[in-house]
Amino acid sequence: MATHPDHQGRGAARALLEHLVNIVDGEGYPVYLQAMPGPVEIYRRFGWIETGVVVPLPTGAALDSQTVVLTMMLREPQARILET
Helix, strand or coil: CCCCHHHCCCCHHHHHHHHHHHHHHHHCCCEEEEECCCCHHHHHHCCCEEEEEEEEECCCHHHCCCCEEEEEEEECCCCCCCCC
C-alpha cells in the first residue's frame, strides 16, 4: 500500500489500515508486511511489530540509485472491543 505524495497527510492510509485491521481481527488472521522506512511508525500504531529482519534491496535506475530497506513486520489478531 502506498499513498501518492500529493495525498499524504489526509488520513487515507489510516482509513485503509483501520478497515484492514477490522477485517483481519474479526477473522483472527495475523498480517505480515514489508514496510519502507517512512510508514513504519503508522504500522506500529496499529499493532504491527518488527520481526527483526531488515532486507536491503539493490540499487538501480528504477530506485533512483538509492538503497531501499524493507522492514518486516507482523501483527497478530487482536481482540475487538465492541461499543455498546
